[in-house]
Amino acid sequence: MSEQAGKPFLYVVVCAAGIAADVSELITAAHERDWEVGVIATPVAMNGFFDTEAVAAQTGRRIRSAWRSPGDPRPFPPPDAVVVAPATFNTLNKWAAGLADTLAVATLCEAHGLGVPVAVLPCVADALAAHPAYQDSLVRLRGMGVRFGEPYSGEVGEDGRRPEFGWERALDLLGRVRG
Numbered sequence: 001m002s003e004q005a006g007k008p009f010l011y012v013v014v015c016a017a018g019i020a021a022d023v024s025e026l027i028t029a030a031h032e033r034d035w036e037v038g039v040i041a042t043p044v045a046m047n048g049f050f051d052t053e054a055v056a057a058q059t060g061r062r063i064r065s066a067w068r069s070p071g072d073p074r075p076f077p078p079p080d081a082v083v084v085a086p087a088t089f090n091t092l093n094k095w096a097a098g099l100a101d102t103l104a105v106a107t108l109c110e111a112h113g114l115g116v117p118v119a120v121l122p123c124v125a126d127a128l129a130a131h132p133a134y135q136d137s138l139v140r141l142r143g144m145g146v147r148f149g150e151p152y153s154g155e156v157g158e159d160g161r162r163p164e165f166g167w168e169r170a171l172d173l174l175g176r177v178r179g
Contacts (some may be wrong), residue, residue: 008080010174011111013089013104016044017086017123019154019165021164023050026085026167030175033171040064042104056122067103075141080110083170085122086152089134096137107161119173121149121165147173 009028014020023039030037037059046052046065051111058064064075084091093104100106111118120141128134129151142148 007034007036009077010037010105011076011082012037012039013082013084013087013091013108014039014041014045015051015084015086015088015091015104015123016042016049017088017154018049019086019123019152020045020049021051022165022167023085024055025165026083026170027055029093029168029171030083033175035081035171037061038064038079040104040107042088042102052152054178064095064103067106072176078114079111079116081174082108082116082118083174084108084118085121085167086165087120088122089124089128089131092141093137094120094122094131096140103114110160117145117147117174119147119149121167121170122151123154123165124151126153148158149173 008016012023012026012030015022027037033159038061038177039055040057041063043065046063052063062075070076094101094105095108098109100109108118124134151165152165
C-alpha cells in the first residue's frame, strides 16, 4: 500500500499508440476507485503520444521512462498492481521474451517475479496480431497470469466508426484480483 492514506498503488505502463492520448481517462477511473497512480511510459510514448505534463499533474508524480541512478530514491512505492494500456505489439513481444531493454518492459518483467497482478489492454493492428510471434507471446503472458482485456485494433468498423477503447476494463480485471 502507498503512503497516502493506505491506498493501493497502481503502475500504469503507457506504450506508443495513438489511443495513449486518452490515458487520463484510465487515471481518472483509477482515482475514482481509490488507487494512487504512477505512470511509466515507453521512451517512444514520451514523444508526443500523450500529454506528459497534464498526466504528471493529474497523478501528482513525474512520469518515469528511464532508470534512476544508483543511490537515487525510488520515485514510486512498490506496485500493488500494474495496468499496461495501451499495450503495443512491440512491448508485449519484448515482455514475453524477457527483453527488458526499457524501464517499462523491465518493470513488467519484474512484476511477474514479485507476484504483482497485471492487466493488459492490447492495442495491436490486425495485421500485426496475425504474426505468430505475437500469438506465442499472448500464450506465454497468459501462462504467467497476465489478465487481458479484449484487443483493440483502432481500425474503423463497417459503420465508419472506431470502437471505444474502454480504459476501465483494465481496472475491472484488477478488481477481481483486489477482491
